[in-house]
Amino acid sequence: MNGFLNITDDVFYVGVNDRDTHLFENMWPLDKGVSYNSYIIRDEKNVLVDTVKVTKIREFLEKVRSLLDGQKIDYLVINHMEPDHSGSITEILEEYPDLKIVGNKKTFEFLENFYGVKDNLYEVKDGDELDIGNHKLKFVMTPMVHWPETMMTYETTEKILFSGDAFGGFGTLDGGVFDDEVNLEFYESEIRRYYSNIVGKYSMMVQRALKKLEGVEVKYVCATHGPVWRDNPSRIIDIYDKWSRYETEEGVVIIYGSMYGNTEHMADYLARKLSEEGIKNIKIMNVSKVHLSHLINEIWRFKGIILGSCTYNTGLFPPMEELAHWLEHTGIKNHVMGIFGTYGWSGGGVSTLEKYAEKMKMPLVGESVEAKLSANREDLKKLNELAKNMAKAVKE
Numbered sequence: 001m002n003g004f005l006n007i008t009d010d011v012f013y014v015g016v017n018d019r020d021t022h023l024f025e026n027m028w029p030l031d032k033g034v035s036y037n038s039y040i041i042r043d044e045k046n047v048l049v050d051t052v053k054v055t056k057i058r059e060f061l062e063k064v065r066s067l068l069d070g071q072k073i074d075y076l077v078i079n080h081m082e083p084d085h086s087g088s089i090t091e092i093l094e095e096y097p098d099l100k101i102v103g104n105k106k107t108f109e110f111l112e113n114f115y116g117v118k119d120n121l122y123e124v125k126d127g128d129e130l131d132i133g134n135h136k137l138k139f140v141m142t143p144m145v146h147w148p149e150t151m152m153t154y155e156t157t158e159k160i161l162f163s164g165d166a167f168g169g170f171g172t173l174d175g176g177v178f179d180d181e182v183n184l185e186f187y188e189s190e191i192r193r194y195y196s197n198i199v200g201k202y203s204m205m206v207q208r209a210l211k212k213l214e215g216v217e218v219k220y221v222c223a224t225h226g227p228v229w230r231d232n233p234s235r236i237i238d239i240y241d242k243w244s245r246y247e248t249e250e251g252v253v254i255i256y257g258s259m260y261g262n263t264e265h266m267a268d269y270l271a272r273k274l275s276e277e278g279i280k281n282i283k284i285m286n287v288s289k290v291h292l293s294h295l296i297n298e299i300w301r302f303k304g305i306i307l308g309s310c311t312y313n314t315g316l317f318p319p320m321e322e323l324a325h326w327l328e329h330t331g332i333k334n335h336v337m338g339i340f341g342t343y344g345w346s347g348g349g350v351s352t353l354e355k356y357a358e359k360m361k362m363p364l365v366g367e368s369v370e371a372k373l374s375a376n377r378e379d380l381k382k383l384n385e386l387a388k389n390m391a392k393a394v395k396e
């Protein structure tokens, strides 16, 4: 999107799209890119809220300059110090050397350590307010959502919540910027992929942050990534509440690891049986092919997980091992699990998954199914049973 965009008469979107970066944080595939959102409030004092990744500095500065048209920036509010938002601070300071940087104590530690900046600081604490004319900013500390210094800035006159990374997600803003202009199904999925992989580990802190916002009227949610919510801001707040309480939808994700197709065959069989039991949301995903972030996204969404692994060198198929490790890292809760797999001689895949389920405190819906090399008639019967139990468990 070229140029700046009005959110209200005095509040503007000056963010940028990144379609160049392959991996966010050098880990998460950006198939559909990402936006770095930044905002300006024009008033007696002009305020810039967050900046953008430094690779996009030229486009960003052009937007800021053309909007301000020679006026200065009085304050730069830093809600989050991760470099995809703080990366342009040095350049902004070169252009607007007199501005005051608004942040909390932790923000300023990061600011000095990252960029050597320690002057012109305006420190705020939870609940502090800053009067900039017609608008007033109130600062809400939201530590560990998902860094220690994270905070939100609430503009009390127009009721705009500048929320930092909370409520944000992947996906560039391709023309549509507001929730009423875009395909929400796509963005909600990408917001959940961001949430489940990056923020979800800190769900308890998200809940704390949401409690602080209870009773606060929010007419706009302006996050640092993804769409601006003006039509239905409570929708994204409610979704976040749900995800951070580990609330799930009825459905089952079957993730399998298979070298020669025998374990995959069992996954297909299970899925058909689940369908016959009336489950509509069924996803079969190949752990070797689909990126972890997409697997975790679907797992976070649906109540039922069925993991299937062939045995490899007495244990789990390595890509399944990686998924299991990462899933544990996210701290996911409130799911039910089913297990199946194959082996050739001594086994090890299924028993490793069973130990994993116990460690994860994920109840097994039924007996695991372990086939020797390929599923025989007896194994299929057991898979049928597993599907029935899973269908029952996710409907509860």
Ligand SMILES: Cc1cc2nc3c(=O)[nH]c(=O)nc-3n(C[C@H](O)[C@H](O)[C@H](O)COP(=O)(O)O)c2cc1C
Pocket (backbone or CB within 6 Å): 257, 258, 259, 260, 261, 262, 263, 264, 310, 311, 312, 313, 314, 315, 342, 343, 344, 345, 346, 347, 348, 372, 373, 374
């Ligand atoms: C490289 C390799 C290592 C294996 N290691 C074991 C093992 O340690 N123990 C075992 O019981 N089976 C082992 N197997 C046998 C597989 O688990 C078995 O062939 C299974 O049917 C493979 O399932 P798939 O067709 O879904 O790939 C191994 C197979 C391969 C190719």
